[in-house]
Amino acid sequence: MITPMKGIKETLRKEISNKLSISPSDVRFDIPPDLSMGDISLLSAFIIGKRESKDPKKLADDFACKLKVLPFTEEVSTKGPFINLKLNREEFFHYSQKTKRKIKVKPREGKNLIEHTNINPNKAAHVGHLRNAIIGDSFSRLLRIIGEQVEVHNYIDDTGVQVADVVYGLLKMRRLPPKKWEEIKEKFDHFCWDLYVEVEKRMENDPEAIQERYNILKALEKGKGEYGETGRRLSGKIASLHLETMERLGIEYDLLAWESHIISLGLWERAFSLLKQSGAIKLAENTPNKGCWVMKIEEAGKEREKVIVRSNGTATYVAKDIAYQMWKLGLQHEDFNYRIFKTYPSGRKLWTTDISDGKRDGFGHATRVYNVIDMRQGYLQRVVSEALRKLGYKKEADNSIHLGYEMVALSGKTARSMGFEAGGGTVSISGRKGIGIKADNLIDAVFKSAREEVKKRNPEIGEEKIEEIASKISSAAIRYYMLKFTNSSVVLFDIDDALSFEGESGPYIQYSLVRMKGIRRKMTERGIITEGKSKWLNNSDYWSLIHRASQLDDILQKTREKMEISILAKYLFSLAQSFNIFYQKYPIIKEKNLEERNLRLALMDIIESKLLIGSEILGIQIPEKM
């Protein structure tokens, strides 16, 4: 239940359950549709009435009588079965003022390991990858702001087929070994994007190429020879380019974890023996999977078999994932070495796993692991967690959390504008076919459009400053666009919508905050000084603003619980909107009445504090001017 001011709600819950002699879980709050009815509504009469088959209206009246005196509360009334509380506005206002920067969500114990991005290091990142990284990054920011321990990992599959394919393309189709890569004029990952499409076409009907790919694949695991070396250079170079792309949107990581290191560490061997020992997997004898090690999975009352180890003895993708998930949760003995990969301008250090050199450090050993992966992987994620359960790690299985979201597809209009076939409907992104919008290109386009806008509005500002502002605006626009949809909704990526700086968008929130800054600046310029304390003046517009602002803590808690950043995004937009409406009606600097002016300023401060907390989580930076 979202109600204003989390702290007050908890006090009320205790008090009410005492006075009515009902269980605290029967004390359920809501917000009345109109604040003239009350500020918080109490739904207990419904719940208890239903359970004890009593008339809820009578119960409500009865309860209301017993609740004459409550903390923070001025008036208790009923409307049918609803019990509505009116808070003492003056008291609430001062409380809000005092606590405007505090976050009252209880941080959970233990370390959260959040793994996101995980892009195959063989070609440029596209808008689908952006959704992943932005959701993962915002969720990390949320937990960190709440005060929890967070470690962000980016797993890099440098031994997979996708890398092998581009190695094939570079060496066999283009004759471009690493030392010739500087001849490539285009951005390297963009070059590989097109090359990958060509390779995929070749692989469709060239058995020799397919055989060669298999040889490359084997070489990648060892990391030796021309193939191994090229693969290492390729994935290293592209992973770095991905990091640069993400940095443009303010996304940073703590650790890069390389699949090749996981393999050479031998995590799978230990997991394999544990799985055999515990009986979690069995050697199939009669089924179609004869000769494979399989795990029985229960799905909708039916038993299915999932192959974990192939009949040729090699481990499948899920198998390696089980082993690695165990490492993340501290269930493996072996550990990597680590060294610093790069230092961000913020001073934050990005580490990388290594095996040959470096030192040991305390990565992993997480209490909770959030794997940010799209929903198509839901089945495999369940298999991983089920494997942990079968190994007896029940708690760890519960803490292996799939933060799933739907994929990004191109809207028909956008797909056609880029020259892709798009019947009437939408078009799925496909790296293989080269269908998609590259992340860099999107960022460039939004940036360019933002720069024009800033220039137009602020002709006096220098080029460098303009670019700084434009980059903040474009980043906010893209991030908000990717965060405003619920996880379960497929994002129909529309380039015009993504380019928009108006309406429900990141720049809208920035604009509101920039205006607030502007008001404060103007006041200083004009030498207008406000007295320390502001007095509460009753006005329902003022009140509804405070009421809305005070919901932030509940929103944060719910966002964490549901792992649904869109809840916070929507709330921040509506809060910014409330301020804009308020501001239109109630000027601040112009206001002659000192008490009114001071109060409006105080309200602005409260809204600003809440918006700043939220913007930090969404990864929206606030420019000086817009």
Added chain:
RNA sequence: GCGGCUGUAGCUCAAUAGGAUAGAGCGUGGGAUUCCUAAUCCCAAGGUUGUGGGUUCAAUUCCCGCCAGCCGCACCA
């Protein structure tokens, strides 16, 4: 075939654990700037919440059937 998700305004999406009058943005039509930033604000039009039943004081929300769409169900990653 089995399983999952989705179906809400012209379009893209919200709607808290079943709550009071289903809300935003875009688009459309009209309006607001001598005044703190018009990337803003105001007004209007726009809905049988896919469909048929059921549960109840109350259903967009829960249950069952049907229709439509998307996604999984590899000895691919």
